[in-house]
Amino acid sequence: MRSDEALSAGAVAAPARERSRKQPGILGLSVARTVIELKQFFRQPQSAVFTFALPLLLLLLFGSIFSGTIKGPPGVKAVDFRQYFLAGMIASGVMSTCFNNLAITISLEQHEGLLKRLSLTPLPPAAYFAGKVASCLVISVIETVLMLLVATLLFGVSLPVDLVHWAAFIGVLLGGVATCTLLGIAYTRFIPNSNAATPMVMPIYLILQFISGVFFQFTQVPAFLQAVASVFPLRWMALGFRYAFLPDWFKMQETGHTWNIPLVFGVLAVWLAAGLAVTLRTFRWGRAGNA
Amino acid sequence: MTIAAEPAVAVRGLKKSYGDVSALAGIDLEIEHGEVFSLLGPNGAGKTTFVEILEGYRGRSGGEARVLGVDPAHGTRAWRARLGIVLQSTAAFEGLSVEELVAHFARFYPAPMAVSRVIGLVGLEGKRKQRWTSLSGGQKRRVDLALGLIGDPELIFLDEPTTGFDPAARRQAWDVVRELTSLGKTVVLTTHYLDEAEALADRVAVIIAGQVVEVSTPRELGGRARAVAHVTFSASDALAGKPLPVLRGEVRADDGRFVITTDYPTAVVAVLTEWAASHGLDEIPALAVTRPSLEDTYLRMIAEREARDGDKVQARALAGGTR
Numbered sequence: 186m187r188s189d190e191a192l193s194a195g196a197v198a199a200p201a202r203e204r205s206r207k208q209p210g211i212l213g214l215s216v217a218r219t220v221i222e223l224k225q226f227f228r229q230p231q232s233a234v235f236t237f238a239l240p241l242l243l244l245l246l247f248g249s250i251f252s253g254t255i256k257g258p259p260g261v262k263a264v265d266f267r268q269y270f271l272a273g274m275i276a277s278g279v280m281s282t283c284f285n286n287l288a289i290t291i292s293l294e295q296h297e298g299l300l301k302r303l304s305l306t307p308l309p310p311a312a313y314f315a316g317k318v319a320s321c322l323v324i325s326v327i328e329t330v331l332m333l334l335v336a337t338l339l340f341g342v343s344l345p346v347d348l349v350h351w352a353a354f355i356g357v358l359l360g361g362v363a364t365c366t367l368l369g370i371a372y373t374r375f376i377p378n379s380n381a382a383t384p385m386v387m388p389i390y391l392i393l394q395f396i397s398g399v400f401f402q403f404t405q406v407p408a409f410l411q412a413v414a415s416v417f418p419l420r421w422m423a424l425g426f427r428y429a430f431l432p433d434w435f436k437m438q439e440t441g442h443t444w445n446i447p448l449v450f451g452v453l454a455v456w457l458a459a460g461l462a463v464t465l466r467t468f469r470w471g472r473a474g475n476a
Numbered sequence: 477m478t479i480a481a482e483p484a485v486a487v488r489g490l491k492k493s494y495g496d497v498s499a500l501a502g503i504d505l506e507i508e509h510g511e512v513f514s515l516l517g518p519n520g521a522g523k524t525t526f527v528e529i530l531e532g533y534r535g536r537s538g539g540e541a542r543v544l545g546v547d548p549a550h551g552t553r554a555w556r557a558r559l560g561i562v563l564q565s566t567a568a569f570e571g572l573s574v575e576e577l578v579a580h581f582a583r584f585y586p587a588p589m590a591v592s593r594v595i596g597l598v599g600l601e602g603k604r605k606q607r608w609t610s611l612s613g614g615q616k617r618r619v620d621l622a623l624g625l626i627g628d629p630e631l632i633f634l635d636e637p638t639t640g641f642d643p644a645a646r647r648q649a650w651d652v653v654r655e656l657t658s659l660g661k662t663v664v665l666t667t668h669y670l671d672e673a674e675a676l677a678d679r680v681a682v683i684i685a686g687q688v689v690e691v692s693t694p695r696e697l698g699g700r701a702r703a704v705a706h707v708t709f710s711a712s713d714a715l716a717g718k719p720l721p722v723l724r725g726e727v728r729a730d731d732g733r734f735v736i737t738t739d740y741p742t743a744v745v746a747v748l749t750e751w752a753a754s755h756g757l758d759e760i761p762a763l764a765v766t767r768p769s770l771e772d773t774y775l776r777m778i779a780e781r782e783a784r785d786g787d788k789v790q791a792r793a794l795a796g797g798t799r
Binding site for chain 2: 217221224225226298301302304306307
C-alpha cells in the first residue's frame with residue numbers, strides 16, 4: 186500500500202489488449218485446486234493428525250497388540266488376525282481421508298466464508314469439486330501405501346496373491362474413495378455450523394469401525410449390529426479388501442460363506458448415487474441466488 | 477481504457493424481500509465508470525444486500541439491474557473476471573502463506589496483475605512468506621484487498637475494507653483506492669467511516685431502511701454546502717467579561733466559550749479581530765470556523781428519518797386506537 190513508484194510503474198494497469206485473453210482452462214484450474222487442497226490438508230493439525238495419522242496410528246497400535254489367528258478347515262494355514270485387521274484398517278483409512286476429511290473441511294469452508302469468497306471469483310464450481318475429489322484420491326493412496334508398508338514390514342502381512350486380487354484391491358480402493366468423497370460432500374448439508382462438524386462426524390466413524398469388521402471379526406459382531414453395519418459402505422469396503430488380502434477359503438468365515446463382491450460394488454454404487462443426488466440438489470455455495 | 481456508453485452500474489426499482497420483510501424497497505441508482513461511489517447507511521439498512529445483488533451473489537425479488545452491461549443474476553465467468561470483490565468478513569485460508577494465496581487466486585483470472593506487485597500494493601511485502609493464520613486482523617484484511625485486486629478488475633466492490641486498520645494503514649488503503657481510480661477503475665465503497673467517504677468518494681448515496689434517501693457529492697449532501705457556519709472562540713483571559721461587538725449572527729455563550737451561528741463567518745471574524753485588537757489582543761484564543769461535517773449531516777439525516785418513521789408508527793398506532 187505504500188509504493189507510489191510501483192504504481193506509477195503500472196502496477197495496476199493491464200494493457201487493454203489482454204482483456205481479450207481466454208479464461209483459464211478447467212483442467213489447469215482443477216490441478217491448481219488439487220495442489221492447494223493437498224497443501225492445506227497436510228499443513229493443518231486437524232487434518233494431518235486426526236484424519237491422516239490417526240488410522241495409521243491405530244494400525245500400528247492394534248497391530249502390535251492383536252495376536253492370534255483365525256483357523257480354517259483342516260489342512261489349511263490359519264490366518265493371522267493382523268491380516269484381517271489390515272483389510273479393515275485400509276477401508277477405515279479411506280473413510281477417514283475422504284468422508285471425515287471432506288465433511289469437516291467443507292463445512293468449515295461453508296461457514297467461515299471461503300466458499301462464498303470462491304463463488305465470487307471466476308473459478309468454475311467443477312474445478313473446486315475436482316480439486317476435492319483428486320486431493321482425496323491422492324491422500325487415500327498415500328495413506329494406503331503407508332499402511333501396506335507398515336503391515337508388511339512390521340507385521341509380516343502378505344500382499345494380494347495375484348492380478349485378480351490386486352485388481353479387486355484397486356477397484357475397491359477407487360470405488361471406496363469415490364463413494365466416501367461424495368458422501369462427505371453431501372453430509373455437509375446436515376452440519377449446521379463449523380463447531381458441529383467434528384462432533385457430527387467422528388462418532389459415526391468410530392461406531393462404524395467397531396461394527397463393520399475393522400477391529401473385530403465381522404461375524405462375531407451381534408447380529409442386529411451386523412444388520413446396521415450392512416447398510417453402510419464401510420462394512421462392504423472392508424469385505425472387498427478382505428477378498429484381496431485373505432486366502433480364498435476364508436470366505437467360509439464370511440456371512441453366507443461367500444465373498445459377495447458384486448454386492449460390495451452394488452452397495453458402493455447406491456451410496457455414490459445417493460451422495461451425488463444430495464450434493465447436486467442441496468450443496469450450499471452460500472450463493473443465495475442459486476439456493 | 478474504453479468507456480462504454482452504459483454506466484458501470486445501473487439499477488431501477490430494485491427490490492429484495494425475505495418473506496414479508498422488505499430489505500430493499502425499490503432502489504434506483506446509476507454509477508458511472510471511473511467514479512468512487514460510496515454507500516452510507518446504518519447497520520441493517522440494506523447496503524450489503526444491495527451490493528451482494530450487484531455481485532451476483534444474491535438474487536433479487538424485483539426490478540432491473542445491470543453491472544458492466546450484464547444482468548448480475550446471469551453473470552458468466554468472463555463477467556466475474558471483470559469484478560473485484562472485497563467482502564465484509566474475512567474468509568478462513570488456513571495453512572497457506574500470503575504469497576501462495578494471492579498466486580492461487582491469480583490463476584482464476586485471464587489477465588491477473590503480478591502477484592508481487594499486488595502484495596506490495598497492499599503493503600504486505602514483509603509478510604509474503606508468512607502463513608495467513610499468523611497474520612493480525614488488519615493484515616488479513618489487506619490479504620482480502622489483494623485477493624480482490626489480483627484479477628485486475630474494472631469494477632471493485634469494497635465492503636467496509638478498512639475495518640480493523642490502524643490510522644496509518646487506513647491512509648495507505650485510501651492511497652490504493654485513489655490509485656485505482658486514477659487508472660480509470662470504478663469503485664463501489666460501502667463504509668461506516670464518514671471521513672473515508674469524504675476523502676475518497678465522488679458521490680455518496682445514503683441508504684436507510686432499504687431506500688436511497690439521497691445521492692449527492694460528499695460536499696453537498698444534506699444541503700451541507702449551504703449550511704450555516706459556526707464561529708467559536710474562547711473568552712478567557714484578557715477578553716473575559718468584555719462586552720461583545722454587534723455580530724451578524726446568533727450568539728451563544730457556553731461556559732466561557734462563544735458560539736456564533738452565522739451565514740457570514742468572514743464578516744464575523746473581521747469584526748471579532750478588530751474587537752480583540754482594541755482590547756490589546758492580536759490572537760483570539762481557540763478561534764475556529766466550522767461547518768457541519770459529513771458525519772454531522774449524515775447523523776442528522778438518519779435522526780430525521782427515524783423521527784419521521786417514528787411519527788408514522790405513532791400515527792398508525794393512534795389510528796388503530798380510535799378505530
